[in-house]
Amino acid sequence: MPADTSLSPLMAATTHWLTRAYPAGSGALQRSLAEAQARQAVTVAAWLRYPTDLDAQLVALTGPGGSGRLDWITGADAHCEDEERxxxxxxxxxxxxxxxxxxxxxxxxxxSAAVAALASTEHADAVPVAFRRLTDPAVDDRCAAALLRHPDLLAxxxxxxRPGLLDCLGADTALTG
Known part of the structure; x- marks a missing residue:
């Protein structure tokens, strides 16, 4: 099974979590633009985190762990109905x-560094994706994802x-500014 297929449930759920925790403004276009940015960020992150087909298949087999701690940190667990939780x-x-x-x-x-690092993963040839909405968002993209891109809210x-990502990229803290 190709890795991008193995990671599909993980990427869909993580994208869904991000867009629910940090929602876009009103309107279908804004929601779509924010979701596209979240999906691109999650895709890059997932491909870096699980760089080989075997890694992707193992996480699909064992499961990624769930949103419990993320919900607690953002306070989303307090607003969930029992059936939603x-x-x-x-x-x-x-x-x-x-x-x-x-x-x-x-x-x-x-x-930008993360997208460049994808070349060293087995996913590099999976789909020709430029990740433009992630690396070079237009004004409409930024407006649609104001909460999703707000450094203080996502901190x-x-x-x-973050240290694991920096280690994965072979980067130092200079890139985080």
């Missing part, structure tokens, strides 16, 4: 991928696993 999609959220995606959404230099999530 038990949604199956939440168990497919990957905390590290969400954290790395938050780093990429809030730090353009990290986003509690981004800071969880």
């Amino acid at each position: 038990d949604d199956v999609w939440r168990c497919w959220v990957d905390e590290v991928v969400a954290s790395w995606a938050a780093c990429l959404l809030t730090t353009p230099s990290l986003a 509690p999530i981004a800071d969880l696993h």
